[in-house]
Amino acid sequence: MLIVMTVGATPRQVEGVMEHVKALGLKPHPIPGAQRVAIGITGNQGAVEPALFENLPGVLEVIPVSHPYKLVSREVKPENSVVVVGGVPIGGDNFAVIAGPCSVETAEQTLTIARAVRSAGAQILRGGAFKPRTSPYAFQGLGEPGLAILRDVGLEVRMPVVSEALDERSLDLVIEYCDMIQIGARNMQNYSLLRTAGRLQKPVLLKRGMAATVEELLMAAEYVLAEGNYQVVLCERGIRTFADHTRNTLDLAAVVAVQRLSHLPIIVDPSHATGKRHKVVPLARAGAAVGADGLMVEVHHEPAQALSDASQAILPSELAQLMQQLPALLPLTGRHMAQPLRLSA
Amino acid sequence: MLIVMTVGATPRQVEGVMEHVKALGLKPHPIPGAQRVAIGITGNQGAVEPALFENLPGVLEVIPVSHPYKLVSREVKPENSVVVVGGVPIGGDNFAVIAGPCSVETAEQTLTIARAVRSAGAQILRGGAFKPRTSPYAFQGLGEPGLAILRDVGLEVRMPVVSEALDERSLDLVIEYCDMIQIGARNMQNYSLLRTAGRLQKPVLLKRGMAATVEELLMAAEYVLAEGNYQVVLCERGIRTFADHTRNTLDLAAVVAVQRLSHLPIIVDPSHATGKRHKVVPLARAGAAVGADGLMVEVHHEPAQALSDASQAILPSELAQLMQQLPALLPLTGRHMAQPLRLSA
Amino acid sequence: MLIVMTVGATPRQVEGVMEHVKALGLKPHPIPGAQRVAIGITGNQGAVEPALFENLPGVLEVIPVSHPYKLVSREVKPENSVVVVGGVPIGGDNFAVIAGPCSVETAEQTLTIARAVRSAGAQILRGGAFKPRTSPYAFQGLGEPGLAILRDVGLEVRMPVVSEALDERSLDLVIEYCDMIQIGARNMQNYSLLRTAGRLQKPVLLKRGMAATVEELLMAAEYVLAEGNYQVVLCERGIRTFADHTRNTLDLAAVVAVQRLSHLPIIVDPSHATGKRHKVVPLARAGAAVGADGLMVEVHHEPAQALSDASQAILPSELAQLMQQLPALLPLTGRHMAQPLRLSA
């Protein structure tokens, strides 16, 4: 914490601030400058509330210095974390592709798509059973029957599965049927849900909120880790900006920023980021090129018939094309396609 | 829904789109133009998915026309709704001020502040017992004991009380102790919570999400109304932008936009919008001047000691000053200070 | 400037940074903390480039402390500046209303509107002759003949006039015909234009850029003051955000922020901020209530016939209504309607 005094602050005002710092059991470090004085503060355990100082006489502004996250921080754990989802490692040098329909609609639709994404080379199957929809009148997902379909199809095609939980009730179901729990962008700061997910033993896929900074994303993950669950994969899926040519603005620099600050893996979702089919493959390539640890892509064999997010699903053939391009890209960032771990007999 | 064809679309492509529209049981209306053809669609019950058409040959873009909200819409209910909170009417020509501490800390602190805000003229008391904090290590509120304090203090000073619910568990408690349930910005799209609140008989204060459009705010309210609870008050509390001189950017035009589209009351929260004490009173005045139906303001008698959001709480004396200025402002927008309703003996 | 070291920085790395600081002729102030060391820097004349330090071994981040603006700063000149435009004072406790058509179209149209805005009580007449249009095919303004009309009408109705300059050529004309030079939002960082305007003796109305922070707005004004012209009035006119219910998002907190940091007057333009007629008067009231030093409003007697920005012009009767509401608002912020100064005979 650094307190910056105004140019005209009197010695008495500086003294007053220093007394106030001491009274709180902290240690002030005055830094006299040519134009003004600044006062560094040490001795605090956690963050100090800037408001404790910013309305004192002579204070111009208060600048926090320490970062508030701990367990997610690379300062605490320098090496990359690897999260294993149903035998598929994500992170480190393992690049994983999660693919599947936006929503589980029928067993047949899900199986058709699952076979296609598996044959294209994706390692993990996605499919929504609980859908957060802007309108209460839109299709809200099949619920538990959808999860059962997803699990059965996953077993059939031998892929681990991931699905979104919206609340504690759906979370109970998702952990029963799935290998990974997705917490969506709208729920990134649903702290009850994060805490509950933190008490489970299942990997969590945590998507960045549309208006969340990188620091807030890391703090949301910190909620999960603080409860004891260290298996968190982050996901950049676009932020809300004025730009109107895509649904959100994919912020690929966030991947680099997260990897610098945290040891957690981070993947990229170009489907929700763009909301437009023809932009998905180019931005998936860009996500791999920037150094992400994986991708999450929506695929549908008949997009025009999809019950949700039809505009952004790519065709199985487009996924296959993308998967064929990845081997040229991954070595540039020191990664290779994740291989399912063989469990000993 | 309007389908716009490319300049070079062939008659056959236009015909193909029209066939596709008919095959879906809808009615196409071709509009030949000088440069291109557009096709209007009618006969749909709800929204039609643009993806059904936008990848057909010759299609340039698909433009949705109808609005998706219904119950919240002024088209459905032209006259303003009035929501009554513990006897205090909000909306119509009634202007209500909700004031109190960010967090309930102690019975003494809450009572001191409650007396001050009541004597200043505020009609409803606020106080958080469940706090959504970015950091898992920050003060998270007193929980149920905090609600009990708030209720007791409310009875003592004869003010209805409002507090935030974060999840279904805290919602159960809030409805037990409070006259109004607050659903915060981070939970604006927590649809489970909205639905549950929609099944209650208590008024709901629904805050706009930091990245929510006006349409999304109205759709979130639609979730509550669709379950049968029509007592919803909206709250503009700032959106996230690049501007860095305030915590969020207060979007006062949203008040006018909401009032044009919807019959629901909308109030303004200048405390969370700015995050800075010296900006609260000027923006509270601006909120009243733009035509809001009320204000929500954080007040603390010793801001530097507050356990949360200390930087934005105003002093009781500042609230008193604001309340003295409101009578000059309210007539400009056809409003007057809300008077608690007298219940017959 | 404050250099924050990583938690694991070695004493040798700390020493290395301190040597580097000294080698640049500056003075390092180490601040040892519980977890990490920070190093304050003093002795610099102007800003120090963070890059000089941020890639040194052991450095986590570099935090600038001093503000870069000088002449516009309230630290340099604590009392409010008053800018006089053709005898009309803006700033201090003087509130001025600038009104008129978006574009000068004909002498008749301009005179009709000028008479209406004068009779409503506006003090300064606006009218564009050089229009910055997104499309090269849109109406670009009448040019010099438009300025001549504006001047003549101004003389006729005894109002000072303001018009926008787009480049040096139009600036030469605007200073010839007008009492105040407007520099528009798109040109806020056109530094050549700012410098040229700084060498003139005419008041400048400088509009905030759509993506400009408050600090950048103040720095743009600093360009004008640095050349010797201290007669600058700032204008908040909305910033670009994701919100889609208005053309831009009016950021009224910027008015308070500017007034805290700078002595320059600042007015509010609700017409460009909203782009919608029915939102102009409510936001004009809000601008007055927040404490702005004036308003700029587009008025047209036949909006549907206007050659530019027709959607946002209010009717003369709407302006009259607004002007009648201002006397109730201005005392709340210690202001009164500006009165033209009487020049001695």
Added chain:
Amino acid sequence: MLIVMTVGATPRQVEGVMEHVKALGLKPHPIPGAQRVAIGITGNQGAVEPALFENLPGVLEVIPVSHPYKLVSREVKPENSVVVVGGVPIGGDNFAVIAGPCSVETAEQTLTIARAVRSAGAQILRGGAFKPRTSPYAFQGLGEPGLAILRDVGLEVRMPVVSEALDERSLDLVIEYCDMIQIGARNMQNYSLLRTAGRLQKPVLLKRGMAATVEELLMAAEYVLAEGNYQVVLCERGIRTFADHTRNTLDLAAVVAVQRLSHLPIIVDPSHATGKRHKVVPLARAGAAVGADGLMVEVHHEPAQALSDASQAILPSELAQLMQQLPALLPLTGRHMAQPLRLSA
């Protein structure tokens, strides 16, 4: 143009709007729907002002349909344009890298960097002589002597050169010394400068403004083409958002959007987009992977000594590494490194 009537609009109101359309010489096409009527309009030459209709009785909203750009549009010219800069083709399947210092500082510094970037494989040399700086007190560039150094160094290392023009005066100089004129983000809507550049025979590098939509970027280019200069290369360099981990948010989807709408080449500038050295190479790779037609990168052999933008310059060795990675990336988007054209003797 499509006019949408309110649900309750009367037949008479619909008739009134249609009469109004006809009175303007246009043709109305009523589209009766289940809930409401919409009216399509044809017969217009250019854009029709929505305000002509949106305040008529019974009108809910007015939706523009046609795009305003023409010469830049792929509808007008379906095949990709190739812009040749001093013999180096950009666009089509030619991928070009522009590299060099932010500012020309000395002949020695420029030559050192130029040799490094040429040996790394970059095809075009950049270097600023006129710098748009937020502060009037910051280094503003060497001016004409800087351009002379850049030209001489370009001749020495046999690379075409590009430099930024800020106004007409500097434009006159830039065209004298350089092979390509850069118009920066702050000047993207400086229409005088765009028009002047449009009358020249030199290629123009037009950078997207920080708050510009893709449509506005294309309209800015339209200003140049409309004056007769078709040699325009666009540049995505990041937009302003709330995200604070980079200086701007690089919007790579804009590359795909531009390529769908326009035939003009578009390159990516990861240096200004991120403002941080360690993010430049990852985002440069991402730019190539998304399908851009080239890159612009700032390089300095001694970043800590650079007079401007020191934080974002990469080292020559980092550029060399990036250039070695491009051959693996370019075939994925059907591109190859641009080869200077051989002129016949």
